[in-house]
Amino acid sequence: MAILNLKNREIECKIVYYGPGRSGKTTNLEHIFKAFQKHVKGEMVSIDTEGDRTLFFDFLPFGVGKIKGCDVRVQLYTVPGQVQYSSTRKLVLKGVDGLVFVADSLEVRRKKNMISLKDLQQNLKDYGTNIFEVPLVLQFNKRDLAEQGIPLMSTEDMERDLNRQLKAPIFSASAVSGDGVGQTLTECLKLTLQSLQRQFNWAE
Amino acid sequence: MDTESLIKSLLKEAELYQSQGLLDDAKQKYDNAAALIEKNPELENRQDLLDTVSEKIGALGSDIDKVEKASKSPELSAKVQDLIKNLFAFSDEKDKDETELEGAIALAKFGQFDAALAEFNELIKRDSLRVVAAKNILRCHIANASLDDAVAQYGQWLSSDIVFSSQQLESIRIFLQGILDRKRIDKRLPSVVSSTHFEAVVTPSHVEEEISEDEEFLDITLIGIRPKAGRLIELDVNFQRGNTISVLIPGRDKDSINRVEVGLKLDDVECSSAFAVFMASGTVIEKTRIDTGAKRGDYRVEIKIESA
Numbered sequence: 001m002a003i004l005n006l007k008n009r010e011i012e013c014k015i016v017y018y019g020p021g022r023s024g025k026t027t028n029l030e031h032i033f034k035a036f037q038k039h040v041k042g043e044m045v046s047i048d049t050e051g052d053r054t055l056f057f058d059f060l061p062f063g064v065g066k067i068k069g070c071d072v073r074v075q076l077y078t079v080p081g082q083v084q085y086s087s088t089r090k091l092v093l094k095g096v097d098g099l100v101f102v103a104d105s106l107e108v109r110r111k112k113n114m115i116s117l118k119d120l121q122q123n124l125k126d127y128g129t130n131i132f133e134v135p136l137v138l139q140f141n142k143r144d145l146a147e148q149g150i151p152l153m154s155t156e157d158m159e160r161d162l163n164r165q166l167k168a169p170i171f172s173a174s175a176v177s178g179d180g181v182g183q184t185l186t187e188c189l190k191l192t193l194q195s196l197q198r199q200f201n202w203a204e
Numbered sequence: 205m206d207t208e209s210l211i212k213s214l215l216k217e218a219e220l221y222q223s224q225g226l227l228d229d230a231k232q233k234y235d236n237a238a239a240l241i242e243k244n245p246e247l248e249n250r251q252d253l254l255d256t257v258s259e260k261i262g263a264l265g266s267d268i269d270k271v272e273k274a275s276k277s278p279e280l281s282a283k284v285q286d287l288i289k290n291l292f293a294f295s296d297e298k299d300k301d302e303t304e305l306e307g308a309i310a311l312a313k314f315g316q317f318d319a320a321l322a323e324f325n326e327l328i329k330r331d332s333l334r335v336v337a338a339k340n341i342l343r344c345h346i347a348n349a350s351l352d353d354a355v356a357q358y359g360q361w362l363s364s365d366i367v368f369s370s371q372q373l374e375s376i377r378i379f380l381q382g383i384l385d386r387k388r389i390d391k392r393l394p395s396v397v398s399s400t401h402f403e404a405v406v407t408p409s410h411v412e413e414e415i416s417e418d419e420e421f422l423d424i425t426l427i428g429i430r431p432k433a434g435r436l437i438e439l440d441v442n443f444q445r446g447n448t449i450s451v452l453i454p455g456r457d458k459d460s461i462n463r464v465e466v467g468l469k470l471d472d473v474e475c476s477s478a479f480a481v482f483m484a485s486g487t488v489i490e491k492t493r494i495d496t497g498a499k500r501g502d503y504r505v506e507i508k509i510e511s512a
C-alpha cells in the first residue's frame with residue numbers, strides 16, 4: 001500500500017520484517033537505527049513486553065533519499081513472532097510492499113522457521129497477495145553462533161527448507177554485529193522499488 | 205563424544221538459548237542434561253551438577269510463567285496510541301470518515317479500548333458513522349470486560365432519542381441481541397420498533413453448536429449483507445477459513461435464500477469481529493442446501509471477503 005505522490009515526486013512504502021519469535025527481527029531494526037542514522041527519519045518505536053518480546057510491532061521511519069528524482073521514504077516494521085499474537089501480526093502486514101523473512105539459523109528453531117513462513121504465506125493470501133509475487137528477501141540470521149559451537153543448520157539445508165520453491169535472494173547475517181543487515185535491506189528496497197515501478201511506473 | 209563433554213555442550217546450548225529468550229528450547233536442553241546426569245552414576249560431582257541444573261530448570265520455569273502471564277494488551281502511551289491510529293488507517297486521506305474509523309478500529313484491535321471508545325464516541329456524532337461507531341462501542345465494552353456495560357450503553361442510547369433514528373437503533377439492537385444470544389445470555393433487549401415481524405425475519409437463527417469462549421480468536425463472527433439492495437440480512441458465521449466465511453441461512457427464510465446467488469458481488473458486507481465492526485466487500489462462492497442432520501433444509505453459503 002505504497003503512497004505515491006508523483007506531482008511532488010514522493011514515494012512512501014512499507015517493508016515488514018517477518019519471522020519466528022526471537023529470530024532477530026528487532027535486532028535488525030536496531031542495527032539499522034544505529035548504523036544508518038543519516039537515513040533515520042524519526043524515533044524507533046518498540047512496543048514490547050515482559051522479557052523484551054515484541055508485543056505489537058517495532059516501527060522505524062527511514063529515508064532512502066532521491067531515486068530518479070523521487071524522494072523515497074520507507075516505513076520499516078517488525079511483527080511479533082510468537083504464535084499467540086497472530087491477529088496483530090496480520091494487522092501489521094496489511095498494505096506491505098516488501099518483506100524480509102528473518103530465519104533463525106539455530107538447529108532447534110528449524111520447525112519454527114517453516115511454520116512462520118507458512119503463516120506468512122497464509123496471511124498474505126488472506127490479503128489477496130501471492131507470496132511468489134511479493135518482493136521478498138530471506139535472511140539466515142545468527143551465523144556468528146557457529147564459532148561458539150552451537151548447532152546451526154547449514155545454509156544449504158535452510159535453502160532446502162525455506163527457499164526451494166520461493167527462490168528468493170538470500171543473505172547470511174549476524175544482526176547483533178550488523179553483518180548482512182545492510183545488504184538485506186538494500187536488496188529488499190531494490191526489489192520493492194522495482195515492483196512499484198512495474199505497478200505505477202513512477203521512475204518515468 | 206564422552207558423556208561429560210556431551211553434558212557440557214548441552215549446558216552451553218541451554219545457556220545460550222536462555223540468553224536469547226528461547227526459554228522452551230533452553231529448558232529442553234537442561235532437561236536433557238539432567239536426564240543424562242541421572243543415568244550416569246559414575247560422574248564426578250554428580251549431585252552438585254544435578255542440583256545446579258534443577259535450579260536452572262526451576263528459574264526457567266518461573267521465567268516462562270512470567271512471559272505467559274504478561275499482559276497481552278497493556279495500556280500504551282498517548283504518543284504510541286496516536287502512532288497506531290495514524291499508521292493503521294489505510295483509506296484514502298480524502299475519505300476522512302473512513303480514515304478515522306479505521307484508526308479507531310486499529311486502537312481496539314491493539315487492545316487500547318479506552319482510547320478506542322473515546323474515538324468512537326466522537327465518531328458516533330457523525331451521521332454517516334453513527335451505527336458502525338455504536339456497534340464498535342458495544343464491541344469494545346464486550347472485549348474490554350463487560351456485557352453489562354454494553355447493555356447499559358444500549359439502554360442509554362434508547363432513552364436519548366436525540367441522535368439515533370429508530371431504524372438505526374433497531375439495527376444496533378439486533379446486533380447486540382445476536383451477541384447475547386450467542387453467549388447464551390437470557391436477556392431480551394427492549395426494542396423501539398413495535399412491529400415484531402421485522403425481528404422475526406432478521407434476528408439471526410439460533411446457533412446450536414457451541415461457540416467457543418475464545419471468541420476473540422475467531423476473526424469474523426457475524427456479517428450483515430444487503431444483497432441486491434434489499435433489506436439487511438444478519439448472519440452468524442459458522443466457520444472461517446482464511447478470508448472465506450461460511451454462514452447458514454434458515455430454510456424458512458425464502459426471501460434471503462433467493463436473493464443470495466453464487467457469483468453475486470456484495471459491496472457493503474458489515475463484518476463483526478471480536479474487536480471491531482468493519483465494512484468489506486465479498487463474493488458469494490458457494491450455496492448448498494443441507495440435506496441431512498439437524499440443519500436439514502437450511503442453506504450453507506460461502507462468501508469470500510475481499511477487502512477485510
Ligand SMILES: Nc1nc2c(ncn2[C@@H]2O[C@H](COP(=O)(O)OP(=O)(O)O)[C@@H](O)[C@H]2O)c(=O)[nH]1
Nearest residue numbers: 021022023024025026027142174175176223224
Ligand atoms: N548471536 C546472535 N544473537 C542474535 C542475533 N540476532 C539476534 N540475536 C539475539 O536473539 C534474541 C532475539 O532477538 P530479537 O531481535 O529480539 O528477535 P525478534 O523476536 O525476531 O525481534 C536477542 O537476545 C538477540 O540479541 C545474531 O545474529 N546473533
Ligand SMILES: [Mg+2]
Nearest residue numbers: 025026054078
Ligand atoms: Mg521483536
